[in-house]
Amino acid sequence: MSEQIGDKRKLKDESEFPSVSIGDEGKVIQVLPKRPVIVPTQKPNLHYTPLKTGICYDVRMRYHAKIFTSYFEYIDPHPEDPRRIYRIYKILAENGLINDPSLTGVSDIGDLMLKIPVREATKEEILDVHTEEHMQFLESTEKMTREELLSKTEKGDSVYLNNDSYISARLSCGGAIEACKAVVEGRVKNALAIVRPPGHHAEPQAAGGFCLFSNVSVAAKSILKTYPESVRKILIVDWDIHHGNGTQKAFYEDDNVLYISLHRFELGKFYPGFPEGNYDKVGDGKGKGFNCNITWPVKGVGDVEYIWAFEQIVIPMAREFRPDLVIVSSGFDAAHGDTIGQCHVTPNCYGYMTHMLKSLARGNLCVVLEGGYNLDSISNSALAVAKILIGEPPDEIPESDRDPKPGVLEMINKVIRVQSKYWKCFRRKFGNFGGEYENAIESQIPKMFPLQDAIRNAQLSHYYDDFGMISLSLPNLNLPKNSIICSSNFFKAKSLCVLLHDTPEVWGNRDIITGIIDPSTSIIFDSSLKFINWAIERETAVIDINIPRSAFEADNYSSNLLSQDVMISLWDNHFKYIESLEKLCFIGIGEATSGIVHLLGKRDTRTVTKAAINFVGSSSLKPIVPSLDESLGDWYFKNSLVFTDHFHGCWSENDKKPRKKYGRVLRCDTDGIHNIIEERFEEATDFILDAFDEWSDTEDE
Amino acid sequence: MSEQIGDKRKLKDESEFPSVSIGDEGKVIQVLPKRPVIVPTQKPNLHYTPLKTGICYDVRMRYHAKIFTSYFEYIDPHPEDPRRIYRIYKILAENGLINDPSLTGVSDIGDLMLKIPVREATKEEILDVHTEEHMQFLESTEKMTREELLSKTEKGDSVYLNNDSYISARLSCGGAIEACKAVVEGRVKNALAIVRPPGHHAEPQAAGGFCLFSNVSVAAKSILKTYPESVRKILIVDWDIHHGNGTQKAFYEDDNVLYISLHRFELGKFYPGFPEGNYDKVGDGKGKGFNCNITWPVKGVGDVEYIWAFEQIVIPMAREFRPDLVIVSSGFDAAHGDTIGQCHVTPNCYGYMTHMLKSLARGNLCVVLEGGYNLDSISNSALAVAKILIGEPPDEIPESDRDPKPGVLEMINKVIRVQSKYWKCFRRKFGNFGGEYENAIESQIPKMFPLQDAIRNAQLSHYYDDFGMISLSLPNLNLPKNSIICSSNFFKAKSLCVLLHDTPEVWGNRDIITGIIDPSTSIIFDSSLKFINWAIERETAVIDINIPRSAFEADNYSSNLLSQDVMISLWDNHFKYIESLEKLCFIGIGEATSGIVHLLGKRDTRTVTKAAINFVGSSSLKPIVPSLDESLGDWYFKNSLVFTDHFHGCWSENDKKPRKKYGRVLRCDTDGIHNIIEERFEEATDFILDAFDEWSDTEDE
Structure with missing residues (x-):
């Protein structure tokens, strides 16, 4: 590619000429240029023969x-x-790509293909x-x-x-x-x-x-x-x-x-x-x-x-x-x-x-x-x-x-x-980081800190400002600061809504070259807020629990365990001592739903629990394991709604419904936690109101 | 594609047969199958003639x-x-794709191409x-x-x-x-x-x-x-x-x-x-x-x-x-x-x-x-x-x-x-959001909040815990909460380091289907921390200013203006009243560097300002506009370092250095704010120490 830009020399090749028209006053005439002989520099009678x-x-x-x-x-x-190769050879002949009517593998097979001797x-x-x-x-x-x-x-x-x-x-x-x-x-x-x-x-x-x-x-x-x-x-x-x-x-x-x-x-x-x-x-x-x-x-x-x-x-x-x-x-x-x-x-x-x-x-x-x-x-x-x-x-x-x-x-x-x-x-x-990115996270360089901590802190400050909610700690569990945020009066609540979720989603732009996420055009999508608003309006106390995921751990094993421990601990140390409590509902979002299903199988919460709503999205369905009482399985199926993504794996192979132990599993029309919550919020909250027997009350108000 | 999977019928097409070998005891013989006649169902003497x-x-x-x-x-x-079409026709003839030695546009042009009459x-x-x-x-x-x-x-x-x-x-x-x-x-x-x-x-x-x-x-x-x-x-x-x-x-x-x-x-x-x-x-x-x-x-x-x-x-x-x-x-x-x-x-x-x-x-x-x-x-x-x-x-x-x-x-x-x-x-x-994403941000749905606010809050809590730094507000400016965080003793500082930067970068994974960023595997990369550590170690007071960007605004016009207003306001209301102040240095990161260059042109800060270091990365160079004294331009060139990405636009066209009004512009070997800070941290801090005349002191310690 050494061609010189703007080299005009070749334009004046004498064997070429512009067909020009030039005129004198009033009339345009076609004038033959000085050297009208068309003699190409290279005689163009070559034949280009594509290879076979x-x-x-x-x-x-x-x-x-x-x-x-x-x-x-x-x-x-x-x-x-053995017919495999015969059939391939045959179809090529039948379509005229090779010319071999006997199909015996002759040498001369026509214009398009060339036989290569084996x-x-x-x-x-x-x-x-x-x-x-x-x-x-x-x-x-x-x-x-x-x-x-x-x-x-x-x-x-x-x-x-x-x-x-x-x-x-x-x-x-x-x-x-x-x-x-x-x-x-x-x-x-x-x-x-x-x-x-x-x-x-x-x-x-x-x-x-x-x-x-x-x-x-x-x-x-x-x-x-x-x-x-x-x-x-x-x-x-x-x-x-x-x-x-x-x-x-x-x-x-x-x-x-x-x-x-x-x-x-x-x-x-x-x-x-x-x-x-x-x-x-x-x-x-x-x-x-x-x-x-x-x-x-x-x-x-x-x-x-x-x-x-x-x-x-x-x-x-x-x-x-x-x-x-x-x-x-x-x-x-x-x-x-x-x-x-x-x-x-x-x-x-x-x-x-x-x-x-x-x-x-x-x-x-x-x-x-x-x-x-x-x-x-x-x-x-x-x-x-x-x-x-x-x-x-x-x-x-x-x-x-x-x-x-x-x-x-x-x-x-x-x-x-x-x-x-x-x-x-x-x-x-x-981005330019390639493999360095994982290393950076694993080595925990001090000038970096995890995004999920920052998000949870931000949530606390919102919930405190808007609802007067405060942080609660469970001393025996290795939970990050501010993981549990609750209504300040939750210990004397009559009705309580327990929200258990993964760290909220972030939507944002990622620079295509550097791989960097631009914070100024990114937003945190806080699904809890919608439910907290709804609950507070109905004078229902709220406890909101954030289960952080472990970075790069397959199957979220330890965050699943953590959500289970948290729910058991909350039940054993708090919920069951709230004497005023009459109605309890659970709302789970994402992987964290594991903790809800675990609790419902391990403890008999039926006196107060009226409903369990799980938005699993694309994460796996969690089966209830009724360890105390076989009837818990049936009870869970009747009192739960489990919403999955449209393209959740449980729907892919056949038309069979997921088994009862997974609760009442429903397929959403959309995908993604945000979208399925938007789609099913009404249905979910109506189900809770119904279970709380507050449906007509609310209607009358 | 209605072919039935596993349909074996066709395998038994009688015109085909497997060449099988079958043997009786001790000897393997080749046995001709029952119907050895090779008669393809369709006589394969068709010729496939590709179109020209x-x-x-x-x-x-x-x-x-x-x-x-x-x-x-x-x-x-x-x-x-006019020769444009002639030359194209000619080269096709010269290479044998068309057969027209006279180059006059004949009708029959050979095997490969077909003349379409015009x-x-x-x-x-x-x-x-x-x-x-x-x-x-x-x-x-x-x-x-x-x-x-x-x-x-x-x-x-x-x-x-x-x-x-x-x-x-x-x-x-x-x-x-x-x-x-x-x-x-x-x-x-x-x-x-x-x-x-x-x-x-x-x-x-x-x-x-x-x-x-x-x-x-x-x-x-x-x-x-x-x-x-x-x-x-x-x-x-x-x-x-x-x-x-x-x-x-x-x-x-x-x-x-x-x-x-x-x-x-x-x-x-x-x-x-x-x-x-x-x-x-x-x-x-x-x-x-x-x-x-x-x-x-x-x-x-x-x-x-x-x-x-x-x-x-x-x-x-x-x-x-x-x-x-x-x-x-x-x-x-x-x-x-x-x-x-x-x-x-x-x-x-x-x-x-x-x-x-x-x-x-x-x-x-x-x-x-x-x-x-x-x-x-x-x-x-x-x-x-x-x-x-x-x-x-x-x-x-x-x-x-x-x-x-x-x-x-x-x-x-x-x-x-x-x-x-x-x-x-x-x-x-x-992600599935398509255009909905921008709409969501613009409409500021209450259940969403900006990531950059969460990040800044997290920074404040870190700086407070580690360095006892506190939030400072500038009442007349429309700055988000906690934008300015400073050493608590900054008003009696002898030497002061002013850090002015964009919201820190986030590195993370983005789900390829949903477009959602996973917070658990994302980290905030806080470039300030490295400089704050460095300054605090040298008993230099620090003031750290975060300039949030406006989402989706072209050229960051308003955040540029904001960074300029902030710096002028800080100078007029704070810095110039710090009587103890002898040595001042500025460190700018990203678009926010605009504020530093603006201040240095608008106010004569030379009695105390010893150095200005700007890591512009890929953002545009900011020219100093000396509004008081022409010599400010020269002074800025001598007392500044401006680091750009390797592929910054200012280097692309020719070998010319950027003009002096942009400061002493240096090209890094890498790209991205994080990388260039890693690459030039030593050079930058040495420059400041030199300017502060603390080089030998530090060496002796």
Whole structure:
């Protein structure tokens, strides 16, 4: 980009001229310029011939198949079925992308695609990733008896073997290598390797998950070795629904290969289920930051989630990495219709993701088949990918404007936060602090203090000014100052409203560059105030309890415990000694509701407690555990209202209502504590008035 | 997507079979399945023929040219030069994309592109956008005399005219229509209209900015009218460096056309300079939310900024809009080398943006030339776009990993915030509140209170506990409670440190879905504390002043004024009456530094003031205005240190140091108030000690 700005020299290139018009008085005439000859400096009779898309396919890879031990296996075959590659090849032919009416894998396949001959990967190539023992074991399967094969199949980790497994696996691996080579050498524009058995679960020392050799790893290592100058960095994107543990392992300490996998994880419950598949595994040694796991927390994700992950993580990271070659570990088991993956990625979305990846590495892209078990889904998906590879635009994404599934945005955010230590592109999202922020909080530098303390102090001063409320302390509990604020006359109250809540929400702006929150445009949203106002108006005493959360503690374990201790302590030391008390109601907000449900199960408060209203929002439902009297469960269901967010997890899977032990759970139309309180305030307070038997009184007033 | 999950029926399609191996005891044999005949259900001898890319070009559009009035105009031609379209056509031929050795615009141009014949737009078509008067005026230019033409040229808004202008403009307009038609009718895959004069500045009633008819608007209206069923929504992306005021106006109240423009705005100083080009103009009536201006705050933007804007705004918005056709108003004057646009977009980036747009509307994309005046830049850029259109992958983006220019991220963020009222995709960034948030703050609902008040109260309680500091009030000023906190003995201090700062920063997490800030993981970063500790240790009295900002006020005008009033009032009513006072220093942080500089210019404080340290961070430099004594300027320069962020705007354009009136301005290595204070704390305090003549004393102690 050394072009000089404003250089006018080229404008006067004599072979070019402006078509000018000039006139004398009264008449405008067209005047030919001095040198009218149109002779372009470079004779433009060149032909631009776009490269074809390479394709790898060899019928011999269909020989690896499960040995039948029953007729049932014939009618309900093993999912990693030899027809997988045949069906993909067939759909490409049926749609005219390859010209092979016999479907036998001929050499000349027409104008759009170029056949890349498949060969067996050499032992040397394979041994760059796998151990000698693993190699020898697979070699030995060529000569094994049926019994030996069946016994090895049984002992392995989801792998079957026959006498052709070894040759098929070497062809599959060799196909991946040759496809990548053809791309790197510029013989094809990009490539699709229709190979099996798949590879990404095969670890250096062992087969696993239908995989014998780690095809993509072997190919990547081979390319880095063979073309050390032109290919220094390889990006592997693994969109198989399973984590590619084998590929991850092969490059975990390598900074020349960036491995990004999108897969179901579900706290390690989904195959392969190793902790290595979690999002916090970012590589090691000089490979730190060159491993990225995007872990779906639930099944059923689809186009929206994949596109969001690509836009937010894969593409920015990849562009910063600047790969020389992109290899896709292309399982199609996240596809709609795959009963193993149970997700809903459409063919169009596979195409769209391919389109996005084409923008990297000057288009050097090699798509290698991994899993995917619904023959219709994988062939339609592969067709969509192939169309993009030959240069067609992606088709429309259905439902692209629905919201991502609950939990997915948070997960993406967690991945970004973890990776922001290593990738500049993410710091724009989280400010310049990157990982320093957590350290700062944990080390408790004296010049910092927690926001939640400041908020609670501010609340006290408001409640004191407006309602004369005062601070109450519970000496035996480790509660921050001013956690409990109550009406000064609460000890002689007739009716009492107990408010138990998390630290109030703050709404505000966050600077996109520095990550700093601007206090001047931020507000504290104090949900209690609305209830306190309501109670005070009705001459009901109020006790307002703030349960601070512990920073960075998973599941808020200790703040849940704290809210339980506080409620028990308040009951045992205060409430039950208020002789005047006739009517008690609880209002819980957020995680803190745990304390209310705990108290109602542990103590029999039914003589005075008339109602319990819990706004749980998005936090988990708390079951009552009736430790004294079984009937408490029924009583709780009758006397409670539990409001959840619209998108609370308890509503997601089926139409079943949550069980009675959670109270009378109601689904709000909105999400977020503020919104659901706004939506249900009337309903909640009417319920209390009804329970207090004050409904008609109030109406009459 | 009605495919049934787990439907096994199709797996048993009889034309397919698994290649299975089955064995009897001791031997594994390959057994042919029952029906080995490979007869695909559909005979795969179809040929998939990708459509060509359409191209519009006609030499007659070169007849519109500026009438020469001097030889100077011949050697330095008008930038909207007839050669613009010729050079683009030529480079496509030179690179073999079109086959036309004579460069005359032949009909058969080879395998990759298809010639779309250009015709004159009809009056009816043009009148759907333009007024009858405008039409008649341009028609009349065909018969005007040279003098008339020159006079009209002079009177117009940057438009020249000759006797061929009318026909050229109608061809240009017709070319745009025909290119769009060919795409919509599926005759071509996509299209490039190499047309001139450009169109996007032409408003319904008037020509402007080299534009006569609004080509893209006329084309869009015509398509919507002609194909009401197949094209209901059109996206127009205008990446010309100027705002397309004409196009915006044509569709400002239309929800069928989403107009997104990326352009230099610079507070309206850049052409066309109408306030209509600002980012807050989002459309009107039912068109509200269907107009989006992405306004570069500075010149010199390039690939990184355009890609960021595309990824953050254009693509998400477009995907939610789901257009049936995408038209690009493709000026190439943001290209590197264009002296009018003064920006640095590379050809590869134009290609990349085209690649991204190809993913919309099933690839229905029509690129129509607008501005762009460096003949080399526009031809290279157009070539890169054309290569993407025919299906090639984009080339690499140079420097894609640099940071966006200062101000650009903020600007993008402002656009997103404004548009988040209308587009769901942005709410994921700003929480569910969308525009409700600002309303909530402005209406001051009683259940909310400002975060900055809570923070200041918390500071007071800390300073009181640790240093015995107390609150001081200035009765005549409208300062929030506790804004001024001082050492209790400050009125008999010998040395005094005056700290003046904005509300302290908060660091914290913001929930990606709800936009709520989690107080439990947020901290207040109190920069004052470090200085107070330092001063108290040296038995220097301290006065700490917090200047709250006004929410949502541009340029912090009133908080600047407030900080000035506070300092004058403190000086006039307090400091100058402290008889013991010998040494005074000021430490300013953020916008509040304004008050210090103001005081030092308005009052002669030199008998006691020894040093003024201002950490301005990213806020603007404040010039001293010496109202009493000219020498104050020099004095301020000698006795001050002013620390800026590394990326402060004052350093961006050239190597010149800021002028002396701003004090001794120093550039930090880092950014953000917290970081620059950490970086320069020693330097700042040493400077004060030196000025206080306490350096050696301190050393000796």
